Amino acid sequence: MRTSHWMRLAVAAAAAATLAGCGLGDPNGSDGTDTGNAAAGGEVKGKVSLQTWALKPKFTAYMEGVIDAFEKKHPGVEVDWLDQPGDGYSEKVLSQAAGGSLPDVVNLPPDFALPLVERNMLLDVGKADATLDSDYVAGGTAAYRFAGHDGTYGYPWYLNTDVNYWNAELLTRYGLDPKKPPATLDELITAARTVKRKSGGSVYLMSRKPGLMDFANAGVKLMSDDGTRFTFNTPEAAAVLDTYRAAFKEGLLPKDVLTETYAGNTKLFSSGTAAWTTAGGNYITSLATDNPGLAPKVVSSPAIGIPPLYVQGLSVSKNTKNRATALALARWVTNAENQAAFARLTSIFPSTKASASDPFFSKSDGTNAGDAKVTAFSSLAQATMLEPVRANDAIKTVINQQIALALSGQAGSEEALDTAVARADQMLKD
Numbered sequence: 001m002r003t004s005h006w007m008r009l010a011v012a013a014a015a016a017a018t019l020a021g022c023g024l025g026d027p028n029g030s031d032g033t034d035t036g037n038a039a040a041g042g043e044v045k046g047k048v049s050l051q052t053w054a055l056k057p058k059f060t061a062y063m064e065g066v067i068d069a070f071e072k073k074h075p076g077v078e079v080d081w082l083d084q085p086g087d088g089y090s091e092k093v094l095s096q097a098a099g100g101s102l103p104d105v106v107n108l109p110p111d112f113a114l115p116l117v118e119r120n121m122l123l124d125v126g127k128a129d130a131t132l133d134s135d136y137v138a139g140g141t142a143a144y145r146f147a148g149h150d151g152t153y154g155y156p157w158y159l160n161t162d163v164n165y166w167n168a169e170l171l172t173r174y175g176l177d178p179k180k181p182p183a184t185l186d187e188l189i190t191a192a193r194t195v196k197r198k199s200g201g202s203v204y205l206m207s208r209k210p211g212l213m214d215f216a217n218a219g220v221k222l223m224s225d226d227g228t229r230f231t232f233n234t235p236e237a238a239a240v241l242d243t244y245r246a247a248f249k250e251g252l253l254p255k256d257v258l259t260e261t262y263a264g265n266t267k268l269f270s271s272g273t274a275a276w277t278t279a280g281g282n283y284i285t286s287l288a289t290d291n292p293g294l295a296p297k298v299v300s301s302p303a304i305g306i307p308p309l310y311v312q313g314l315s316v317s318k319n320t321k322n323r324a325t326a327l328a329l330a331r332w333v334t335n336a337e338n339q340a341a342f343a344r345l346t347s348i349f350p351s352t353k354a355s356a357s358d359p360f361f362s363k364s365d366g367t368n369a370g371d372a373k374v375t376a377f378s379s380l381a382q383a384t385m386l387e388p389v390r391a392n393d394a395i396k397t398v399i400n401q402q403i404a405l406a407l408s409g410q411a412g413s414e415e416a417l418d419t420a421v422a423r424a425d426q427m428l429k430d
Helices: 005-012 060-073 089-098 110-118 138-142 168-173 185-199 212-217 235-249 265-271 283-290 323-333 336-343 353-357 368-379 393-408 413-429
Strands: 047-053 078-084 105-107 155-161 163-167 276-279 298-302 309-316
Touching: 047 323, 060 078, 060 323, 060 336, 078 089, 089 110, 105 323, 110 309, 138 155, 138 309, 155 323, 155 336, 155 368, 163 168, 163 283, 163 368, 168 185, 185 235, 212 235, 235 393, 235 413, 265 276, 265 283, 283 298, 283 368, 298 368, 309 323, 336 353, 393 413
Parallel strands: 047 078, 047 105
Antiparallel strands: 105 309, 155 309, 163 276, 163 298
16 A cells, blocks of 8 residues: 555456446536646647556456547547556556657656656646646655656546544443544544453554654654755654654554564454555455455544645656647546546546546445545545655665664664664665
């Protein structure tokens, strides 16, 4: 859940579906505006290529419907749709870029887009499209703005965020009100202490160690403005680690939370060992398959602090020979109607502001799963990418190792943070 790869996995794991009856391709988007024309001007014509990531075969019918409607709207336009397998996609894109074969429109999460921005290979769609910021949620477009580089280098396509999930049965059993779950870290620790005492230590409320997102929620600036160095070794971040170390020492977290054998808080939640987890907006639906007895007992609440944003987008090659058509296609695929149809097929949310009025996302059907979906969707307007895109998996592993040392008491909080920053900075240079 904590990396951009999460979005692809969520899509790839969704059930296969077809698009019959969804009405894709109306020249007017659901907000009543024409979303098929290129805002940058120029005639939409000729051939253009579109590359997606791991959508075949489950979403072949959907994508073909979107493309057919675009070609129908613009007679004479031909879209060549490419879809790459999930594994090795980042390396594939870099190879295409190096070989001069980058598609005109390409599906890139922000961390995959950054290396191409650094090589001056992506178009600044914010400069080319004056309506970008007015049409898409702020966090989505901000995800494609990178420290040290002016411009916006992608249309946000589909999104998700985290929601708090609580085992209402366990909260009630141990004297907590599931209608008023903890909303701050201090409240969470107080509640965790109550659960430990009343359960005799058999159930945990807290079951994960902190990370970069927790530092960001404490107001810590994680990187320098130019994106060349990490800056999270601050007193505020040290205070977060001090708080968690005290909670760990008190036994409010599982002992193996600091080890590589740790199962993860979502698995502990599903097993009934933990009474709280965070997950995407459609988690209860999947939980109903994994643990149908638990799913009806779950209640949701907004994420503590700033909601994290997980985003996929479409970028345009700076070297495209058909710029107007490429921009028009990127907008078409990401318009409100086409995104809404996609979201109805799988567990993601649209990135357009016009989608805010869509009752499918904004109104619950009265179930706990429907409530959670609305909670997640309503959070997207405030959600942001909390982790810097330069914090790749290797860097986060180093950081997490130092956090574990601090929580176990093998290193002081300030020492651990200084070491983490120094090592992460060196990895940026390597």
